[in-house]
Amino acid sequence: MRYICTSCTSPTSSLYKVYSTPGSIQLTTCKGCGNDVDPYIEREWLLVVMDCVLHRPEAFRHALYNREPFATICAQDVQQQSSNVDDCNKFDGLRQLLRYSFIAALIRTYLWHAATTGEENESGQHSTKLLVVLFQSLVGENIMAVATIVSASIIVKKSIKGRNSDSSRAAHKTKTECNDVSSAFFHSRIYLAVTVPSFFHLVTIFAIIWENSTTVCLLGTLFVLSLQRIGVATVVDEQLRREMDTKTVLTQDVSLRLKQSIPLVVGIAVRALCTHIASNFIGNDSLKCIGIPLQQSSFGSFCIS
Incomplete structure (x- = not known):
């Protein structure tokens, strides 16, 4: 189906x-x-x-x-799962996912460019920083997506293990003999739920043209994060219903609703940490934060973009 x-x-x-x-x-x-x-x-x-x-x-x-x-992208067909694992076209799906990730990185880079337009920067230095921001956005986007996928997979497996009986798990194992296709499909949905909402940074760019301020960047980042949260929660909820073979509205369970938010939080934290380490390593602390600046600590300042 x-x-x-x-x-x-x-x-x-x-x-x-x-x-x-x-x-x-x-x-x-x-x-x-x-x-x-x-x-x-x-x-x-x-x-x-x-x-x-x-x-x-x-x-x-x-x-x-x-x-x-x-x-x-990685569309699955239950009737063909047991016959051919390569129906997912993993390499073709990966290429499409990376294309959307590159578009999101371009939008984030242009957002940084629009937010720093009024600052006095030498053209050469600004161009170099532009390439650094593009590379940082592309790598950071994929790090966040991978971290979210890993944590979401762990949460789904633990939820299924805690709710399904041994007989139900045996029936479930027989029902889904080809786990590779199902996993690729689930992972691709999480990747899209993290990447595609970044396109809405276009709204932030239009707002910055009207008023270039940290408040606009903050509200824009919060808006995109809220879209990513509901996107990831929707995919996790669908996967839980599919794996548990139930029609229960799982999002009404408070504990599950909290669990659905954990993968994105983990992804955001991992990306912020890696970006902070990379910025300190290459010495680009002067780059302007276009997201949510966190309180400065002994390890330096963190930014969620």
Whole structure:
């Protein structure tokens, strides 16, 4: 089952039926909740983006699981899992993920450039710093994504181990014989949930053009982090429902809601630490923080961007 229901995350093989009349379709009805599988399929990207800005999990499920171009990255088909592990096209999926990561790094670099435009910098030094910021953003984005993926995988495994009985785990093992494809699909969703919200730094760039201040950078960073949090939480929730084979709304469990936020917190902490160490190593402490500056300590100042 390649797609999911945006309401209850139940797997489905199709989103709509196409009739002979051009442009005439009928949305598939979910067998789990009885609602349309994905009402967003009839909406334009702008409306989907607006609902993502409003932090609606249904919009994130649609974008990450059912909508092009993200849905085709490491897309899985349960009927083919046991026959061919290479259906995921891991290398092709990795290339697409790195492309989105590079776009996010470019946006962050231009944000730094826009925030430091009014400062007096020699052209040569500023160009060198621009390349350093681009490399730092690209590496930092991938470090954060990998750390989030690792911590999310650990949390999912521990949650399944704590809630499933031995007989349920045995049935689950038989149900998912090909773990490579399932893991690649889950990891790619987490990667997208961390990387794609960084595109919303464009809003911060437009705001900086109007008013270049640390408050604008702070609010923009908090906004992107909130989108990343709900994106990661949505993917973890869907994976838990899939692995546990349950329709229970797991996000209503307070402990699970807290656990869903841990992977992103770990990813942010690892990226901030690595960025801080790299900045001290190459001697670029003068780079302006365009995110959330933390209190200066004996180890220097930290910045969450």
